[in-house]
Amino acid sequence: MSTIAVLGAGKIGEALLSGLLHAGRAPESLLFTERHPERAADLTERYGIASTEVPEAAKRADVLVVAVKPQDIEPVLDQLAPLVGPGSLVVSLCAGLPTALYESRLAEGTPVVRVMPNTPMLVNEAMSAISPGRHATAEHVRTVEELLSSVGKVLVLPESQQDAVTALSGSGPAYFFYLVEAMIDAGILLGLPRAVAEQLIVQSAVGAAKMLNESAEHPVLLREAVTSPAGTTINGIRELEKHGVRAALLDAIEAARDRSVELGRPHQQG
Ligand SMILES: NC(=O)C1=CN([C@@H]2O[C@H](COP(=O)(O)OP(=O)(O)OC[C@H]3O[C@@H](n4cnc5c(N)ncnc54)[C@H](OP(=O)(O)O)[C@@H]3O)[C@@H](O)[C@H]2O)C=CC1
Numbered sequence: 137m138s139t140i141a142v143l144g145a146g147k148i149g150e151a152l153l154s155g156l157l158h159a160g161r162a163p164e165s166l167l168f169t170e171r172h173p174e175r176a177a178d179l180t181e182r183y184g185i186a187s188t189e190v191p192e193a194a195k196r197a198d199v200l201v202v203a204v205k206p207q208d209i210e211p212v213l214d215q216l217a218p219l220v221g222p223g224s225l226v227v228s229l230c231a232g233l234p235t236a237l238y239e240s241r242l243a244e245g246t247p248v249v250r251v252m253p254n255t256p257m258l259v260n261e262a263m264s265a266i267s268p269g270r271h272a273t274a275e276h277v278r279t280v281e282e283l284l285s286s287v288g289k290v291l292v293l294p295e296s297q298q299d300a301v302t303a304l305s306g307s308g309p310a311y312f313f314y315l316v317e318a319m320i321d322a323g324i325l326l327g328l329p330r331a332v333a334e335q336l337i338v339q340s341a342v343g344a345a346k347m348l349n350e351s352a353e354h355p356v357l358l359r360e361a362v363t364s365p366a367g368t369t370i371n372g373i374r375e376l377e378k379h380g381v382r383a384a385l386l387d388a389i390e391a392a393r394d395r396s397v398e399l400g401r402p403h404q405q406g
Pocket residue numbers: 143144145146147148149169170171172190203204205206208211212229230231232252253254255306307
């Protein structure tokens with residue numbers, strides 16, 4: 137079995153490690169690197185996965201998954217440059233960073249695949265979009281697809297769509313959590329105990345997600361089925377429209393896309 141090293145086991149790095157273990161991968165086939173020894177020790181204790189340093193990971197692993205913040209990429213590239221080449225596979229989870237950045241800094245021919253996953257990886261429900269770089273073959277794409285389909289759904293898309301993907305599915309879970317949080321607050325406002333409001337909204341979110349996933353109907357029709365003539369829902373919808381919630385979502389997702397572009401800008405070639 138191939139060895140996978142996650143460089144930077146923060147929130148998404150840990151979600152990937154945990155998701156892979158959950159999917160049945162052996163802890164011995166995984167490695168990670170972390171800056172803080174206490175964090176590394178805690179992860180090893182919880183998951184039984186060994187930590188190491190970036191150069192050692194580059195030597196031992198077949199697949200190197202880069203999961204540091206985009207702002208922290210430079211020292212990682214410096215450490216990887218003398219050690220990785222066409223025989224390795226570099227998988228970048230970093231928002232905004234183009235495959236061309238890795239290709240320009242690592243040995244000629246190093247295969248790089250850019251991925252935008254999301255944290256529902258923790259519960260095997262990730263949405264990941266993957267885009268091969270210049271030297272990644274169909275076999276490399278298959279390897280990454282296989283890896284990520286063990287923790288959720290995968291789409292292969294052109295790299296030119298990755299900033300939009302980052303805004304939609306990379307950041308998307310945060311917007312759903314934000315809505316749930318606000319709806320629980322509404323329950324409190326209406327006098328419900330917090331635990332009751334939480335249960336009502338979380339189960340409604342789970343049910344709505346399941347219907348979206350399992351029904352062939354468009355979301356508009358699913359919403360219309362809840363909206364009875366002269367009923368309660370249409371009164372709520374009118375307020376959402378008055379407050380421009382649809383426009384706010386369009387602006388929010390566009391702003392997230394713009395930030396992804398900005399994160400990659402210092403690294404644009406030419
Ligand atoms: N969180 C999410 O939902 C998603 C995140 N991503 C991408 O994943 C990447 C990580 O994001 P996220 O997990 O949220 O961020 P975190 O800050 O939680 O994780 C990054 C981790 O990498 C560590 N780190 C930084 N530099 C090094 C290094 N040289 N060697 C080893 N470890 C290092 C950081 O340590 P320290 O604490 O010291 O900074 C931190 O623990 C980003 O590029 C982001 O764009 C992609 C999809 C979804």
